[in-house]
Amino acid sequence: MIEFFQHIVNGLSLGSIYALIALGYTMVFGILQLINFAHGEVFMLGAFIGMYSTQWLKLYENPSLSSLFICLAIAMVGCAIVGFTIERLAYKPLRGAPRINVLITAVGVSLFLQFSGQLIFGSDPKFFPTIYSPEGMWNIGGVTLSPLHGVVFGISIVLMLILQYIIFNTRLGRAMRAVSYNHDLASLMGIPTDRVISYTFMLGSALAGAAGVMVGVIYPKIDPIMGVMPGLKAFVAAVFGGIGNITGAVVGALTLGLSEEFLVAYWAPTFRDALAFALLILVLLFKPTGLFGSARREKV
Amino acid sequence: MFNIVKVTGNACLALLYVLKPSPPFWGEKEGFCMKQSEKINARKTIKTLKWVSGLLLLALLSTSCTKKDKGASTESDEILVGEVLSMTGPEATFGTSSNSGTLLAVDEINAEGGIKGKKVRVITLDNQGKPEEAATAVTKLITQNNVTAILGEVASSRSLAMAPIAQQYKIPMVSPSSTNPKVTEVGDYIFRVCFIDPFQGKVMAKFALDTLHAKRVAVLRDVKNDYSVGLANFFIETFKAGGGEIIADQSYSAGDIDFKAQLTSIKAKKPDAIFVPGYYTDVGLIARQAVKDVGIKVPLLGGDGWDSPKLVEVGGQSLNGSYFSNHYSTEDKSPHVQSFIKRFKEKFNIVPDGLAAMGYDGAMVLFDAMKRAKTLETKDIRDALAATKDFPGVTGKITMDENRNPVKPAVVIKVVGKDFKYQETVNP
DSSP: OHHHHHHHHHHHHHHHHHHHHHHHHHHHHHHHSOOOTTHHHHHHHHHHHHHHHHHHHTGGGSOSHHHHHHHHHHHHHHHHHHHHHHIIIIIGGGTTSOHHHHHHHHHHHHHHHHHHHHHHHOSSOEEOOOSOOOOSOEEETTEEEOHHHHHHHHHHHHHHHHHHHHHHHSHHHHHHHHHHHOHHHHHHTTOOHHHHHHHHHHHHHHHHHHHHHHHHHHSOEEOTTTTHHHHHHHHHHHHHHOTTOHHHHHHHHHHHHHHHHHHHHHTOGGGHHHHHHHHHHHHHHHOTTOSSOOOOOOOO | OHHHHHHHHHHHHHHHHHHOOSSOTTOOTTGGGSOHHHHHHHHHHHHHHHHHHHHHHHHHHHHHHHHHHTTGGGGSSEEEEEEEEOSSSTTHHHHHHHHHHHHHHHHHHHHTTOBTTBEEEEEEEEOTTOHHHHHHHHHHHHHTSOOSEEEOOSSHHHHHHHHHHHHHTTOOEEESSOOOTHHHHTOTTEEESSOOHHHHHHHHHHIIIIISOOOEEEEEEETTOHHHHHHHHHHHHHHHHTTOEEEEEEEEOTTOOOOHHHHHHHHHTOOSEEEOOSOHHHHHHHHHIIIIIIOOOSOEEEOGGGOSTHHHHHHGGGGTTOEEEESOOTTOOOHHHHHHHHHHHHHHSSOOOHHHHHHHHHHHHHHHHHHHSSSSSHHHHHHHHHTOOSEEETTEEEOBOTTSOBOOOEEEEEEETTEEEEEEEEOO
C-alpha cells in the first residue's frame, strides 16, 4: 500500500512539471488558436539559460534556496525575451495568414531552435550544476518525498496560482481573455491586441523557462533535444484537459504524470511514451474538446 | 560547367520529344488559345525542365566517374583507414576516448615508418550516437573514400548497423569495444578486440554472488540497447545458475529522465544489489534518483558501458560503493600498461579510460595484421586479422578464436567518490 502512495507522490511531482509546460501551450492556443510547437524548445532554452547563468554567477558554490530562486528568475526573464522574439519574428508577420501556415512555421521554429541548440551547445548531454540539494527525506507514514521534489512541486503550484491571478484579476488578464474571446472585436474596443499577444507569449515562455530550470535541478542531464518529448506530452496534457483552458491543462498534466507512473510501475515501462499519444488519440476520438473545454460554435 | 548542363538538358528534352510526340505536356500545341501568361509559364517550365534533367544526367555521369576511380587509392603512398564513432551525442565520451586511442596508435605506427613503407591516415566520421548515421558513415567511407579497413563502433547497436555493410563490401572491420556477441556473427570480415557479454555477465554475476554475497538482485535494463538487453540476459543466466534469485526485471528506454517508478517498485522488493547494464548518462541519473529520491542504499552493478568520466559528474556521490566490469584498470602495475598511460598523458594530458585503451588496442591489432598480411588487399588483411595470436595489447593478450572474438580477462572496478578503484581481475 505504501508503494502505491509512493507512486502517487512520484506521479504528481512528474505531472507538475508537465503542467508548467502545458500552461504555455494552452494560453497561446486560447488567444491565437495557434499550437506553438516551439514551446518545448523554449523549455529547453530555459534549462540552458539556467545552466549558463549558474556557471557564470557561480551559484553552485553556495547551493541554497536563494540560488535556486536567482537561477529561476534569470531563466524566466531570459525565456520571456525568447518567447517575445519568436512571436515578433515568426508569428506576427503571419497574423492574417491561414492557420496552417502559422502551424507549419511553428514546427519550423521548433526544429530551428533544436538544431541551433545542437550547433551552439553541442549535442552531448550537459551536466546541470547542483544549486539546491537539501539533505534528508520527508517521511509521511512510510511514503517518502525528497525535499527537492517537495520544493519544486510547491514552486510550480505557486507559479500556477500567480498565473491564475494574472488572468482573472488584472487588467492585462481581462484584455487577454477579451482577445481570446474575439480578436477583432477586442481591437475595435481599443485593446492593443498585438501587445496583449506579446505578453501572453512572454508569460507562457517564462513558465516554460521555470520548468526548464526545475527539470535541470531534479534531472541534472540536459541536452538540446530534451524539449521534444516533454513538449509533446505537455501538448497532449493540454488537449486532454481541453486546450485553451487553464485548469484543464493542469488537471490534464497531473493525470498524465500519474498514469505514466502507474503504467511504468505496474505494467510496461516501454510504453511510457506511447501512453501520451494513445491518450491523445482517445481524447480526439471521444471528446475532442477535452475534459474542461467547451465547443465554440464558429459563425459562418 | 554551365554549357555541359545546358547541352545535356537539351539532349534530354529532345529525347522527351521523340519519345512522346503527342501533345507535349508543356502545352506548345495550343499556341493560339493560350493566354500570354500561360505561354510564359510554359516557357519557364521548359527552361526548368532543361536544367533539372541536365543536372540529373550530370549527377549520373559524375557518380559513374567516381566508381571508375575505385581501387586507385591502393596505389597511393598511404593507407586509408575509416573510423566511425559517436563523437557527439549522448555517448560522446565513448567516441572521443576511442578516437584518442586510435590517434595515438596512428602516430606511433607512422613514427616507426608506417606499414609496408606507407603512412597510415585515419578518416573519422561522427555518427551522433545514431545507428542509422553509423550505417551512412560506413557506406560513405567504403564507397567514396575507398578505405582499406574500418575501425568502430563502441556501442553494439551501432556496430550491428555497420557490420552488414562492411561485410557486403568485404572490408575488414575491427570494433574496439562492442561486447554483444551478435556483432561478429554478422560475417567473417567483422572482428573485435574486447571480451564478449556472456563472459562479462558471468563476471558480474559471480562477483555479486561470491564477493558481495548478494542473494536477491534486481535488474534494470535499457530495452532500446542491444548491449544492455544482452548483458542483462547473460547476467541473469549465471546468477540464477549460481543459486541467486532475480526479484525484479525492470526496463527503461535510453533517453528517459525519470526512473522513480521502476526504482520504487524495486525498492519495495528489498534487493541486495541492482544490476544496471546501461550507458553512463542514464546510469548517472538512475543512481542519483535511487539514492536521493527513492532512498535505495544497496550497491549498483554494471558493465563497461559505465566507463566515462561523465558517470560520476552526473551521478555524484550516489554511485559511491558501486561496481562495474571493465577492460583494464589504470592501477595495473605492469610496465606495458603504465608506459601506455604515460604516452597517452603526454599527448592528450588526461588519463586514458577503458575505451581509450580499447581504441588503441583495436587500431594496433589492425596495424599488426596489415604488417603481417601478404599484400594490402582486404582479403589478406582479413586472413592476417583472423590469425592474430598472443598480441600484447594494453588490455591483455589478444588471440582471435574461430568466431573472431578474443579471449581476455576482465577487471572489476569500484567507484569510490569520484575515482575508479581496481577491485579484482577475473580470468576466463
